[in-house]
Amino acid sequence: MKKSIIIFYALIFYALTQMFSWGSLVMRLQPQRVAMVVGEGSVFLFLLIIGAYFIRKSIIKEGKLKEQQQNFLLSVTHELKSPLAAIKISLQTLVKRDLNREMQTSLLNNSLKDIERLDTLVENMLLATKIDNRSYTFPKAEVDFSELVSRISDRLQLHSCNTQQIIKADIEPNIKIYGDAFTLASVVTNLIENAVKYSEPCAEVNVSLRQIDSKVVFVVADHGTGISDEEKMFIFDKFYRVGAENTRRTKGTGLGLFIVKEVLQQHDAEIVVKDNVPQGTIFEVTF
Structure with a gap:
């Protein structure tokens, strides 16, 4: 994002420099066209400022979206790893140890809760994708x-x-x-x-x-x-x-x-x- 902002400001600076340079040159060579140069220069400057504002806004928005997506990927990775690790530990404990019925039931119930958590996460991701691309029909x-x-x-x-x-x-x-x-x-x-x-x-x-x-x-x-x-x-x-x-x-x-x-x-x-x-x-x- 920093690189995009630097390039953006460099282009704006170049455009303004060229505009004032060519405007000054024309006014020196043809003084009678001062009014035209000032008028057209003002319109160009106005459009440049408006365009620069919206382009900068889009660059910043894209940067924030990219950051949010990266945070989302990190969050999803963590959300997936935590219950999977808990389920793995519970199952390994059941396999390796001779536990009483109460302990077995407790570990299995905990694993079921973690599976429900995973199921909810996957459902949210799939539903958000379908809603986003308008492929879900909402049967009522x-x-x-x-x-x-x-x-x-x-x-x-x-x-x-x-x-x-x-x-x-x-x-x-x-x-x-x-x-x-x-x-x-x-x-x-x-x-x-x-x-x-x-x-x-x-x-x-x-x-x-x-x-x-x-x-x-x-x-x-x-x-x-x-x-x-x-x-x-x-x-x-x-x-x-x-x-x-x-x-x-x-x-x-x-x-x-x-x-x-x-x-x-x-x-x-x-x-x-x-x-x-x-x-x-x-x-x-x-x-």
């Missing part, structure tokens, strides 16, 4: 949204906490909407997983689903670090992740909220990001 039918939210909340529940359950679900039964069950499940999964990810260990995450008049309102609230007002406008961009890359502690690929936004647009739904008082973030989806 009547969906029992209450059952879907309950099932995902229960699956993502962390039972390792000694305190109260981390996900507190308040779901009104028998709420049905017309939509694509697969992508709606991805929306619910990504929002709840994000809330858990950006919360302290064993902190409570609130999930609610309500029918209010003719609208269906789905809310996920956490008590984590929160999102600054400056970043709220970018969090739904592809590959974007909250916080500085060199100080970020949470895992992720930057695809989750991009998928959420794209899927909700296809369902004519609205998502609003609010601050949770005294701390945290609220995602409110209205169908």
